Amino acid sequence: MYKELDEILVTEQQIRMRTHELGKEISDTYGDEEISVISIVNGAIIFTADLLRTITSPVRLDCIRVSSYGNSTTPETAPEILDNMRLDLAGRHVLIVDDILDTGKTISKVVDVITKQNPASIRSCMLLEKIGTREVVYQSDFVGFSIPNKFVVGYGLDFAGRYRNIPVIGVLKEKLQTVAV
Ligand code: 5GP
Ligand code: MG
Numbered sequence: 001m002y003k004e005l006d007e008i009l010v011t012e013q014q015i016r017m018r019t020h021e022l023g024k025e026i027s028d029t030y031g032d033e034e035i036s037v038i039s040i041v042n043g044a045i046i047f048t049a050d051l052l053r054t055i056t057s058p059v060r061l062d063c064i065r066v067s068s069y070g071n072s073t074t075p076e077t078a079p080e081i082l083d084n085m086r087l088d089l090a091g092r093h094v095l096i097v098d099d100i101l102d103t104g105k106t107i108s109k110v111v112d113v114i115t116k117q118n119p120a121s122i123r124s125c126m127l128l129e130k131i132g133t134r135e136v137v138y139q140s141d142f143v144g145f146s147i148p149n150k151f152v153v154g155y156g157l158d159f160a161g162r163y164r165n166i167p168v169i170g171v172l173k174e175k176l177q178t179v180a181v
Helices: 012-030 045-052 105-115
Strands: 005-010 035-041 059-066 081-083 093-101 121-130 142-147 169-172
Touching: 005 142, 012 045, 012 093, 012 121, 012 142, 035 045, 035 105, 045 059, 045 093, 059 105, 081 105, 093 105, 105 121
Parallel strands: 035 059, 035 093, 093 121, 121 142
Antiparallel strands: 005 169, 059 081
């Protein structure tokens, strides 16, 4: 057990196995077509790194940084693009990779930005999706795990920048969900 966590929702082995399945689903979908992967950082860094190595289709990678939760466990403001990707996506098959689908606002914002570049297609792959929290209607094409509405950390997911290196996905202890600098 990890001292920061109340509960483990997804183990290392489950992550590894599901990531390989997702890589196969994605490779079967795109075949030999090149995929332009856009990773929403920082949260999706670790998932993206592992997922890419399970994809057999040709891949280009870029990142986009979207304003996140800051130092809280609930979104405070509408997401904004803080650092845009550099790849030209016109006519390309774009696969957005993110750590977790919650209200749906982040992915909707990123889809809007990418749509303006006239890509050939846009899909997304989410490591996690929370059940019953959507404020914007959005369905991801590839989903790792559905989880209850709890604040989770680990495997790239943070609270105030911390806990990304925990190798499992778990519920952060309540007493740690207050900002300590
Ligand atoms: P949405 O815009 O869909 O509400 O939220 C998506 C973003 O919020 C994710 O990319 C992630 O950064 C953050 N997020 C949502 N739920 C959680 C959570 O339970 N834990 C952490 N660490 N981040 C979350
Ligand atoms: Mg994120």
